[in-house]
Amino acid sequence: MTSTRTHISSGTALQTLRQTVARIDAAHAVAPVAENALSLGRPEIDHLLGGGLARGAMHEVAPTAALHLGAATGFTLALAVLAGAQAKDTIWIQTDFAAAEVGPPYGPGLDAFGLASERLVVLRVPRAIDVLWAMEEALKHRAPAAVIAELTDDAADLTATRRLALAARHGGGLGLLLRHRATSDPSAAMTRWEVAAAAGPRDAFGGLGRTTFALSLVRNRRGPAGRFTLSWDHHAHVFVAAAVSRGVVETARDRPARAPLVRAG
Amino acid sequence: MWLRRLATDRLARLSSAPADQAFATVAPIKSALRLASVNDAAARLGLNPGMALADARAMYPGLGVADDDPAADLALLTAIADWCDRYTPLVALDPPDGLILDVTGCAHLFGGEALLACDLVGRLARQGFVARAAVADTVGGAFAVAHHGATLTAMILPPGETRDALLSLPLAALRLPAETVDALAEVGLKRIADVIERPRAPLAARFGAALLHRLDQALGRVDEPISPRLPLPACVAERRFADPIALEADVLGTIAHLAAELARVLERRGEGARLLQAALFRTDGKVRRIEVGTAEPLRDPVRVKRLFTEKLAALADAWDPGFGFDMVRLSALATAPFMPAQSGLIADDHADHVADMAHLIDVLGARFGLRRVTRLVAQDTHIPEYAVAALPASAVGRGTALPSPLPACGERSRAKRAGEGASPRARASRIEEEHVVRKGPLTRPPSAVDLSPQAGRGGARGSAVPPSHEQDTQIPTRPVRLLARPEPIEAIAEVPDGPPVRFRWRRVLHLVAASEGPERIAMQWWHDCDGNALTRDYFRVESRDGIRLWLYREGLFVRETGEPRWFVHGVFA
Numbered sequence: 001m002t003s004t005r006t007h008i009s010s011g012t013a014l015q016t017l018r019q020t021v022a023r024i025d026a027a028h029a030v031a032p033v034a035e036n037a038l039s040l041g042r043p044e045i046d047h048l049l050g051g052g053l054a055r056g057a058m059h060e061v062a063p064t065a066a067l068h069l070g071a072a073t074g075f076t077l078a079l080a081v082l083a084g085a086q087a088k089d090t091i092w093i094q095t096d097f098a099a100a101e102v103g104p105p106y107g108p109g110l111d112a113f114g115l116a117s118e119r120l121v122v123l124r125v126p127r128a129i130d131v132l133w134a135m136e137e138a139l140k141h142r143a144p145a146a147v148i149a150e151l152t153d154d155a156a157d158l159t160a161t162r163r164l165a166l167a168a169r170h171g172g173g174l175g176l177l178l179r180h181r182a183t184s185d186p187s188a189a190m191t192r193w194e195v196a197a198a199a200g201p202r203d204a205f206g207g208l209g210r211t212t213f214a215l216s217l218v219r220n221r222r223g224p225a226g227r228f229t230l231s232w233d234h235h236a237h238v239f240v241a242a243a244v245s246r247g248v249v250e251t252a253r254d255r256p257a258r259a260p261l262v263r264a265g
Numbered sequence: 266m267w268l269r270r271l272a273t274d275r276l277a278r279l280s281s282a283p284a285d286q287a288f289a290t291v292a293p294i295k296s297a298l299r300l301a302s303v304n305d306a307a308a309r310l311g312l313n314p315g316m317a318l319a320d321a322r323a324m325y326p327g328l329g330v331a332d333d334d335p336a337a338d339l340a341l342l343t344a345i346a347d348w349c350d351r352y353t354p355l356v357a358l359d360p361p362d363g364l365i366l367d368v369t370g371c372a373h374l375f376g377g378e379a380l381l382a383c384d385l386v387g388r389l390a391r392q393g394f395v396a397r398a399a400v401a402d403t404v405g406g407a408f409a410v411a412h413h414g415a416t417l418t419a420m421i422l423p424p425g426e427t428r429d430a431l432l433s434l435p436l437a438a439l440r441l442p443a444e445t446v447d448a449l450a451e452v453g454l455k456r457i458a459d460v461i462e463r464p465r466a467p468l469a470a471r472f473g474a475a476l477l478h479r480l481d482q483a484l485g486r487v488d489e490p491i492s493p494r495l496p497l498p499a500c501v502a503e504r505r506f507a508d509p510i511a512l513e514a515d516v517l518g519t520i521a522h523l524a525a526e527l528a529r530v531l532e533r534r535g536e537g538a539r540l541l542q543a544a545l546f547r548t549d550g551k552v553r554r555i556e557v558g559t560a561e562p563l564r565d566p567v568r569v570k571r572l573f574t575e576k577l578a579a580l581a582d583a584w585d586p587g588f589g590f591d592m593v594r595l596s597a598l599a600t601a602p603f604m605p606a607q608s609g610l611i612a613d614d615h616a617d618h619v620a621d622m623a624h625l626i627d628v629l630g631a632r633f634g635l636r637r638v639t640r641l642v643a644q645d646t647h648i649p650e651y652a653v654a655a656l657p658a659s660a661v662g663r664g665t666a667l668p669s670p671l672p673a674c675g676e677r678s679r680a681k682r683a684g685e686g687a688s689p690r691a692r693a694s695r696i697e698e699e700h701v702v703r704k705g706p707l708t709r710p711p712s713a714v715d716l717s718p719q720a721g722r723g724g725a726r727g728s729a730v731p732p733s734h735e736q737d738t739q740i741p742t743r744p745v746r747l748l749a750r751p752e753p754i755e756a757i758a759e760v761p762d763g764p765p766v767r768f769r770w771r772r773v774l775h776l777v778a779a780s781e782g783p784e785r786i787a788m789q790w791w792h793d794c795d796g797n798a799l800t801r802d803y804f805r806v807e808s809r810d811g812i813r814l815w816l817y818r819e820g821l822f823v824r825e826t827g828e829p830r831w832f833v834h835g836v837f838a
Contacts, residue, residue, distance in 0.1 A: 019481050029378065035437060067810065067812050068812065069836070070738060070745065070746065070812065070813065070814075070836035070837055070838055071745060071811075071838060073656060073745055073836070074745060074837070074838020075838075077745060077838065078838075088618055091835055099749060101745035102746060102748075102836070103747050103748040103835065103836060104655070104746065104747065104749070105641070105741060105745065105746060106649075106653065106744055106745060106746055106747035106835060107641035107642075107652070108515075108643070108649075108652055108653060108743040109743035109745045109746070109835065109837075111746045111749070112469055112742055112743050113739030113745055115739050117641045117643070117653070118640065118641070118642075118643075118813060120640065120641060121622075121626065121638060121639070121640055121658050122638075122639045122640070122655060123629055123637060123638050123639075124633075124635055125638070126633075126638045130632075130633065133632070134629055134632070134633070137629065137632075138625060138629070139623070141621055141624070141625045142621065143618055143621030143622045144622070144625070155352075178646075184827050190713060193661075194356075196811070197780060197810065197812050197813065198811050199807070199809065199810065199811035200740075200807065200811065202779055203477035203707060203738070203739050206651065206779065207361075207604035207738055207739070207778050207779065207781045208738065208739065208740045208780075208781055208805055208813065209739050209740070209809050209837045210739045210740065211740050211741070211813070211837070212516060212811070212824075232838070235742070245670065249308075256594045262408075
């Protein structure tokens with residue numbers, strides 16, 4: 001990035017230095033396409049992510065508003081399922097407070113959603129700071145398919161997320177930080193998603209349609225941000241394109257990240 | 266071993282009074298304050314336990330007095346028993362002031378029984394305790410000699426000489442009740458020698474079987490088991506230090522060394538440890554025990570060290586080395602057969618995954634407690650909040666490959682296609698066909714009556730469906746989060762059993778855009794003694810914002826309650 005600019009020709013030394021910095025920077029920059037990236041099954045999203053959601057990295061998911069926490073949870077779980085939670089164990093870290101406030105993961109519901117509940121290890125910790133410690137520890141081990149950690153507050157600052165990102169790179173696992181509140185604080189996460197529940201289409205009999213997420217990819221280290229609407233097929237364990245429900249204008253691509261959905265009529 | 270002056274020694278250790286000052290503890294006995302215990306100085310002045318405090322004060326106004334505290338004495342005795350663990354793992358309490366140590370097979374480590382006893386008494390004396398130790402063939406014999414023997418500190422009875430040593434001792438040495446001793450004294454039987462050769466039948470008839478039983482115990486004719494205070498470890502490794510160690514890194518290094526020793530022993534036995542305990546013996550006699558449990562049998566020293574590192578980090582403030590530890594012992598309290606597994610060359614091998622997962626669970630468990638690392642285990646009940654239990658992962662997850670409980674995807678998608686293609690009427694009839702309608706003399710509702718969507722009004726009530734049955738709907742039938750407890754909401758719904766139209770939950774008003782239900786779940790009447798458990802009608806509800814919740818109405822309108830209440834129970838994705 002820095003090397004592309006032209007500069008005053010006061011000295012070649014400065015130029016050389018900048019080139020050196022650029023080389024070092026490139027060595028640390030993430031590879032454009034990861035070979036073991038986790039495909040979300042939707043080409044338009046995978047393209048933005050540079051092949052898919054990077055493993056060995058940490059990703060943040062947050063609801064756009066507190067009420068949409070269920071949707072954010074669902075999206076996080078869907079990512080864990082795609083990461084191979086059927087074959088390997090997944091860890092879910094939660095504080096006692098979070099369990100009392102928004103409820104612990106519910107086994108039959110997870111089974112129905114696609115994540116085998118007997119493959120899930122749930123860790124309850126007393127304090128928010130313990131969530132970060134446990135998540136780092138779990139990410140360092142290469143055993144779990146995914147590590148889901150719930151944060152009720154903004155305890156994860158840049159330093160903490162940097163540690164988590166390094167641990168994830170070390171262990172090669174998928175770290176999913178489920179924040180209960182969207183934040184614009186800096187973070188070392190590879191991607192940051194904001195999730196809202198989208199009013200799903202009705203099924204043929206007027207019943208509830210597929211679980212549908214209105215996703216905003218608000219931060220992406222490998223490419224531009226974007227907005228998508230996806231449905232989760234809990235039978236086949238894949239994301240499918242959402243059938244747009246009546247009355248909602250289709251969301252525009254590449255709009256400012258936080259623009260709200262517009263309801264027509 | 267007998268701690269002659271336990272109560273007064275305890276207080277003397279706390280106070281700065283000179284040792285030769287007469288001192289006693291008092292307790293209200295027989296409606297008067299009486300001396301409960303006295304120290305050596307007071308005993309030399311002629312004061313005895315049982316004497317009234319007023320009399321003692323009259324004789325010696327300078328007598329120091331404190332309240333008797335048997336609980337503190339017992340706690341101290343327990344602490345001393347902990348400390349005696351350094352000699353033998355088999356230590357039993359003999360309240361109020363004795364300890365029984367089984368030194369069989371341990372004495373040679375200390376240079377013989379005599380040196381062991383001298384070491385024990387000497388160390389206790391430096392701590393301020395007056396102790397008398399006796400080593401004998403039997404517990405009864407050792408007790409008798411320790412309490413009533415001639416010597417002051419330690420006495421060793423060589424094997425086979427217990428009987429001779431007992432002959433001259435008073436009968437009280439046999440641990441008999443005071444009234445039996447008095448009764449024997451009345452007929453002139455005062456020493457053990459007086460009864461040892463007498464015919465047994467008359468003695469038993471007159472003084473009870475306890476006398477002969479105690480005599481037999483002392484002589485070794487009857488076996489007397491001692492019940493150790495702590496569980497006996499399967500394997501033990503320990504290290505003593507001439508110079509105490511206090512640094513955490515040193516302690517952990519020692520534990521790693523001991524774990525390597527332990528691993529060799531466990532390997533010979535073909536076992537791994539499930540519960541490990543590190544006992545840190547502080548120089549001032551306090552013993553700190555740290556336990557770590559494991560999910561899988563373990564003997565890798567590096568992993569053992571790792572677990573103790575986490576445990577010590579979690580202890581933080583409670584970690585108090587004081588003047589240092591002069592002995593560290595690592596014991597495997599529980600072991601299990603250790604199956605050697607062939608690890609694969611491929612990185613994501615299943616066996617490796619299981620082992621890594623077990624280690625991760627151990628590490629997290631060492632830090633937060635193994636009870637906090639849980640796995641979800643399905644329970645055999647229809648009540649949603651009891652349908653799953655979070656059990657410690659170390660207890661349930663033996664990590665082996667578990668088959669997925671879900672039916673194959675193909676089956677379900679077939680069922681779904683059938684449902685999607687049909688008209689509502691056709692679909693309802695199909696559901697009724699599938700269901701076996703229960704026609705029995707049921708006066709009470711069955712445990713779970715599962716009404717499928719849209720079939721509710723059609724009179725299919727009473728048809729039972731297995732709860733695991735995937736219903737014909739496009740969203741999962743159970744929420745991903747179940748609230749810690751159902752939260753009451755204000756809801757407006759059609760009577761008698763319509764879905765909610767709008768409701769207010771956590772101060773937010775939700776307008777219902779679509780709903781599925783009711784799914785009727787009756788409480789378990791066989792557990793409900795009062796008969797006030799109400800049937801629940803569950804609805805899957807989507808608000809106009811797209812938020813999906815699991816609501817239920819508690820109580821059937823009119824039949825069970827006049828005003829059914831509404832609750833939010835879970836949150837869908």
